[in-house]
Amino acid sequence: MNDPSHLARCAQLAMVLEVAAHPKPGNVDRDHDFPDTTFEHFLASAVGTYPVLEEAARSRTGAGALIHAAAEESLRWQRGGNTHFGAFVLLIPLLMAAGSKTQASKIVLDTTSEDAVEFYRAFSIANVRIDSVPDFDLGESNSADRILEDGVKLFDLMKLSADHDLIANEWVSGFERTNWCADMITKKADTMSINDAIVCTFLRMLAETPDTFIRTKFGRDKSIEVSERASEVIRGSMDLASIKSEVHEFDEQLIREKANPGSTADIIIGGLFVALVRGLRV
Template sequence: MFDVNDPSYLARCAQLAMVLEVSASPKPGNVDRDHDYPDTTFEHFLASAIGAYPVLELAARSQSGVGALIHASARESLQWQRGGNTHFGAFVLLIPLLMAAGSDTPVSTIVENTTASDAAQFYRAFSIANVRVDSVAEIDLEDPDSIDRILEEDIKLFDLMKLSADHDLIANEWVCGFERTFQCAEMIAENADRMSINDAIVFTFLQMLAETPDTFIRTKFGKEKSIEISKHALEILTGNRDLDAIKSRIHEFDRRLIHERINPGSTADIIIGGLFVALVRGLVV
């Protein structure tokens, strides 16, 4: 049996969550074992997940601040692969979840206690991860002077997340106590009781996408497109709990999104967070 408080065990749960997510197929629009994007491949995601281990373990030991650990994980990821931003959103979820699990502290407490220094480190991570985001009127994510303002006005990272929570899934998780992440963990565990782990991840991915429009899609293609994609996922799922019965429709949906370069990346990040929680709770692959 594993020691669920062991930082090494928790870090490996985070790694396994990232590997399982990218391996699951078909997840419409995502890089997976069956297809790549021109600049970002399946192997890039694997390399990122493996390379980030030292930072993930540090997070489980709470040996730095949230912002510094997010920055370090983004930097470590990029040192191991040339595919660009593979896991930034996932790290924003995983770092506080790891810190919470390793210290037996509620994750809401971890994020609410972040500082202006955490916020500054978080902003610095954008410059290396090349993350596509919607800036908010109060703070321009692409303005280097924003870091000075954050420190001068003592703006906490949690406060920055509140500014984006109405239009960003990951920020919303921070503000709402990781509600979707924990819901996702329960759905994965429930689905894994009646199907393979691959199919459980794919089915849960579609459930989460159908429930909430993906903000990565919204940022790149607009709100209407993100809603349309969620409606399509819901149409595929309606009346079906057997993945085999709808796999042909999932593959068709997948081909369309890949062709249009529409990637539900925020939903994939939630899946990684949910898998981590499910694994820590005892899910066995």
């Protein structure tokens, strides 16, 4: 089942199921739109990027250009701006590796400075909010030249961000959190609906790892505080039904504060993709 079309559909479905899952505190889901970015924008982006996802599943090199192409295709299909940039950064190497963390780790290690330049281009069109990377200010137009001159690989850039960026951290540390999510979703889906398995895994992940998106918007302390609140919400629970009102309240709080754990959602997408490739069925 590792044919490129199958893998691309697993990636589409991972994005669709993730955004549909509810209540998913702080993020866009079937019950919550953001002012400029709606549930339907995420659905259209997930569906529209199919050809790039399939091309990734056929490729062993060119991760940067594929991330760039996915970001472009996503914007062609919807008018809500950036929906899946972090998800593409995670999904593209996983697609190239047919879901194997060992293969994906080799693929990211082999990235080049051309990949880094393409990544910067993708970044600027997706209009993503990030901490500036120390040595290569993304706002500076001559960064691309400097990257090529210095021979900086995309993997090197990810290393610079790995201590404060969840997705970069996956690239440089063997896609461990993604796999942890895949295992947890698969296990939970044995005893609960796929929706509840996703939401419970999302909360568990958020409780254990402060979210990059929130850190970038509000600073480290806020991201830690949100994780502590996630931890309180899920403490001792075995299923979603028993904590539904607490989860709803947490959701409303985060939406009021505009604190959306977008990077946690990206890891969930990666985990869902790996789980679907391994045979998880809705």
